[in-house]
Amino acid sequence: MDLVKRKKIKIGFPSTFEIALGLTGFVFIMVWLFTKPEHPTYSIYGFQVLKYWQKGFWELLEFTLQMILILVFGYSLAISEQVNKWITKLSKVADNNLKAVLITGSVTLVAGYINWGFGLVLGAVLARKIGEINYNNGIKINYPLICAAGYLGMMVWHSGLSGSSTLKVAEKGHFLEHTIGLLPVSETIFSSQNFLVNLVLVVSLLLTLFILSKRKPKVFNLPTRNSAKKNKLKSGKGFLGIIIGLLILGLGLSDFIFAEQGNLGFFDLNFVNFLLLGIGLLLYRNLKDYVMSLEAGLKSATDILIQFPFYAGIMGMIKYSGFLEDLGSMMIHISSPEALPLTSFFSAAVVNLFIPSGGGQWAIQGPILMESAMKLGVDPAGMILSFAYGDQLTNMLQPFWALPLLSITGVSAKEILRYTIYFFLCGLLVFGIGIWILIC
Numbered sequence: 001m002d003l004v005k006r007k008k009i010k011i012g013f014p015s016t017f018e019i020a021l022g023l024t025g026f027v028f029i030m031v032w033l034f035t036k037p038e039h040p041t042y043s044i045y046g047f048q049v050l051k052y053w054q055k056g057f058w059e060l061l062e063f064t065l066q067m068i069l070i071l072v073f074g075y076s077l078a079i080s081e082q083v084n085k086w087i088t089k090l091s092k093v094a095d096n097n098l099k100a101v102l103i104t105g106s107v108t109l110v111a112g113y114i115n116w117g118f119g120l121v122l123g124a125v126l127a128r129k130i131g132e133i134n135y136n137n138g139i140k141i142n143y144p145l146i147c148a149a150g151y152l153g154m155m156v157w158h159s160g161l162s163g164s165s166t167l168k169v170a171e172k173g174h175f176l177e178h179t180i181g182l183l184p185v186s187e188t189i190f191s192s193q194n195f196l197v198n199l200v201l202v203v204s205l206l207l208t209l210f211i212l213s214k215r216k217p218k219v220f221n222l223p224t225r226n227s228a229k230k231n232k233l234k235s236g237k238g239f240l241g242i243i244i245g246l247l248i249l250g251l252g253l254s255d256f257i258f259a260e261q262g263n264l265g266f267f268d269l270n271f272v273n274f275l276l277l278g279i280g281l282l283l284y285r286n287l288k289d290y291v292m293s294l295e296a297g298l299k300s301a302t303d304i305l306i307q308f309p310f311y312a313g314i315m316g317m318i319k320y321s322g323f324l325e326d327l328g329s330m331m332i333h334i335s336s337p338e339a340l341p342l343t344s345f346f347s348a349a350v351v352n353l354f355i356p357s358g359g360g361q362w363a364i365q366g367p368i369l370m371e372s373a374m375k376l377g378v379d380p381a382g383m384i385l386s387f388a389y390g391d392q393l394t395n396m397l398q399p400f401w402a403l404p405l406l407s408i409t410g411v412s413a414k415e416i417l418r419y420t421i422y423f424f425l426c427g428l429l430v431f432g433i434g435i436w437i438l439i440c
Helices: 014-032 041-057 061-078 083-091 095-114 116-136 143-149 164-168 194-211 240-258 270-283 287-320 323-334 340-352 358-375 381-397 401-410 413-440
Strands: none
Touching: 014 287, 014 323, 041 287, 061 116, 061 164, 061 270, 061 287, 061 358, 083 194, 083 270, 095 116, 095 143, 095 194, 116 143, 116 401, 143 194, 143 270, 143 401, 143 413, 164 270, 164 358, 164 381, 194 381, 194 413, 240 270, 240 287, 240 340, 240 358, 287 323, 287 381, 323 340, 323 358, 340 358, 340 381, 340 413, 358 381, 381 413, 401 413
């Protein structure tokens, strides 16, 4: 008989920051080994690669702040009093399982397309509110499925109005302008191909939700959650926020008036953030309350703040060592011009499992994909859309961005992943066929 009690060793999943550090180390080794010139010793060249990392570390500060703002501004809208009143009214309509699932999925898809931070929090709050109302009324619903539907905004965000890659390449002075120039959103977000793919995707996802909702729901015990009172912020009395908000919105919307017909070159990350700021001030009215809402959203932006400089450092090692050209040449050899968009799609889907931030992923993959596209004569706009589809697809398998939803709804990652796997398969089919027919 073994008298020694053996303790089970629990191996936890690494944090996203740990993954970023691990990826930094991996790329350092790859660059160090495969790009070393003939003359310097390995130790000297290793130091040089670290200097490449240091040089790149600060090159995406503007992009980092833009991504933080787009999350924080969207987050503040989702927890505003006006939005919560609308959520309560909508939740009362969802008085059976089918309505609850379809309403949550539809609202989250629209909100996620508008802004990923807004859709992420709105979907979670809506799912929770629907759960509470039906639980109190003794109505049987599939609460984990409803919560999974509240995560669907992350399936459409990158091809929507807040996509990091699509908006970044439309901005003057972006870090790939010397390679591909400026790509207006009329060629990416507002292209007919993107609209068609998104339309088919939404219909397919709603049909999937309809089928899944037919499973007989069980009586559920509503999970507890922490800081339930923090899910909404009241708008106090005031007029200064309204005045400033209207001024900002007026300035932003004037760009549509003065722009040349069909020219949407002004529609970039800065423009979207500017409008979100104006809408937020208008909703809260009181400047103090709006600042409080931003403070709540900033807690969700910590990972972006600390990780993006490390992704920029990775980009620096790849770019300044010449490894970028080597990777681009490898992609050209293993792919054809016709298949390159699909290669972009699948590579983005896989990399997203390790780099859940779409902006951080674009900083690393973007230069490689665009270099390959230009050398093979492939339309960069189609490549960027293919990348966006791949990045958002595996969010259904990557629970990182679901953390706010899990916290608000009280469900576990395991409970929603049993349903998001179906969303993943649906998206894989729609995106794969869409890229093959419309982009390749």
